[in-house]
Amino acid sequence: MFFNLGKKKLLWITIIAVLMAVLLPAFYIFYRWRRKLRESRFAERRKVEISQDILLLDTNMSIATRETGNSKESCLPFFSLASITAATDNFSGENKLGEGGFGPVYKGKLNNGEEVAVKRLSSQSGQGLEENLVRLFGCCIEHGEKILIYEYMPNKSLDCFLFDPTKTGLLGWEMRVRILEGVAQGLLYLHHYSRLRVIHRDLKASNILLDSNMNPKISDFGIARLFGGDELQSNTKRIVGTYGYMSPEYALRGLFSIKSDVFSFGVLVLETLSSKKNAHFYNTDSLTLLGHAWNLWNDGRAWELMDSILQNDASYPMLNRYINVALLCVQENAADRPTMLEVISMLTNENVILPSPLQPAFSHVRIAENSSLPANCEVEACTVNCLTLSAMDAR
Template identity: 60%
Template sequence: MNSENNTKKREKKDTELPLFSYESVLAATNNFSAVNKLGEGGFGPVYKGKLLRGQEIAVKMLSKRSGQGIEEFRNETILIAKLQHKNLVRLLGCCIERDEKILIYEYMPNKSLDFHLFDPIKKKMLGWETRIHIIEGIAQGLLYLHQYSRLRIIHRDLKPSNILLDSEMKPKISDFGMARIVGGNETQANTKRIVGTYGYMSPEYAIKGLYSIKSDVFSFGVLLLEIVIGRKNTDFSNSDSLNLLSYVWELWRNGQSLELTDSTTGNPSSTSILSRFINIGLLCVQESSIDRPTMVDVVSFISNEYAPIPIPKPPAFRIDRNTTVVNVENCSRNNITVSIMEAR
């Protein structure tokens, strides 16, 4: 009994978050009604709720079937409690009662980016200007994590489903269960357990377990190109291209950038803007992490249209006519896995 009490005290101290009672969470979600269920991932189900004072919330439950879910829970609460930025989802509190581990977030009425981006009807809400603002917001949030937060954070699972959209379609990075803290002067670490989502992992991480701020930059580059083109990176199984990166690279280097525009976005104000964003995306997904820009550079490229941009080298995971740069069969295909936070 004392051990259980000590565990709860330690968790309460670690989270530094308001603690919600289980009864209040039940009331907010109407006893976790199926009508209020927003979705479910490897962590567990997510429900929409409403507090007594009228505030709408998203309630994320730890699934009892999640093998390392308690560590992921602790990871997320410890990290997000210390992070404050307009482009990061806000954690309002947690509940640690009746063997339940529950996170309470601000509710995002427009759901996740992938809900819109890859749907032939809903993607029409994402005009060119909206997509640019979403890219800018994600870049600012990632810059904060890498450069300006009290802790240097590597997210490790940046993808459209982890980008939530508020009522004004402004993006917020979510899901820090796989994130890692590195020391103030550190930019790289390694792990024996590869986690993340196939299609967004950098080659050095997927194959060697090396992760760094440049791993997040790679994921951001994939995400940027998906937003601009309107297609998933892995949605090329029936084409000559291995993935979106290979497809974009071939057209871009042949001066055919206009063919890459998502027809539902409307035309950008100038073709140079489209080409510039594709150039930035390709810089981020270069095979070598050394060649990729930092998020400081990326934000500068995005915000200053007159800043010169380097010519990118070929991207990772591409297939040319005579060469396969990276054999993707050697890469992890984990869609949802969990890591344990280790402060370094």
């Protein structure tokens, strides 16, 4: 009898041990599964919440600021990659606005219906302001992506109007004057009123964006340089920019300053008045647009530079003033060029007596007989690698 009781006890112990060996791992697995399921659901909810951060962005607010002692410091908002992907419909090709040297730009839509421009920087890009400058709403640095969220400009860029025969007529004289004065004000802010002096280094018609009211905004600060304190000039061995807009001291020696932007502005003025590209303007004498404007100025026929579509619209005294100022801006020596503060004064104050300009830089461009541009080099985006192949007469 005691023997039977011992056998039964041993059997129950065995059964319990087996059940524990089976059930405990099962309970543990079930517990981990439930916990993982809860965490996954929470992550999904959090992902949805995060994906709304840019969609809920208030574009009426400038870059956020935070209090630091007695002063305010700019604080650039960071957005998740999920939110930007949602706003651009996963970077849909239908939302692609264009592509520059630093990467493609997409249109994104917020919940309130407002649109923003999303710049997806290329992996090689090193690109990191107030009125007349495109507003930067925020950025994203996630999973190897570098993305900037900008104010959206529905009318694209100035070059889309200036150099398109079907659209140039939409730019009347007064509108062109307003655009140029707006760009001048933007450069003045960068050069004199920004916390750090900013040299844009790539001012051109395609980097002047136009909002819904055709107000100009300077964009694309991909190769801009910041100057601190009393720093006025610097140099670089890596010359980047756009052929036709670069000052001679920068294109040939790598020196740049605020006067480099002034040179580019002078080129922009002549292009805006004539609806012709400096880099593509050649006649039988191999003149650039600068050289053509200079010859017309010396012959007293400056008005011939003007786009013929403006003949019944333009003010000839103001046209002469604008050409005079533009030629002052593109003089070969940087010291001879005015500052943007002086440029604005000369453009807007008819009582200011304008000095006579000297012959502009790059009046003639001669391509050396033993040189040729690389097949993959576009004139409008030509870097130092292309410039070194050309012999340019800066006369």
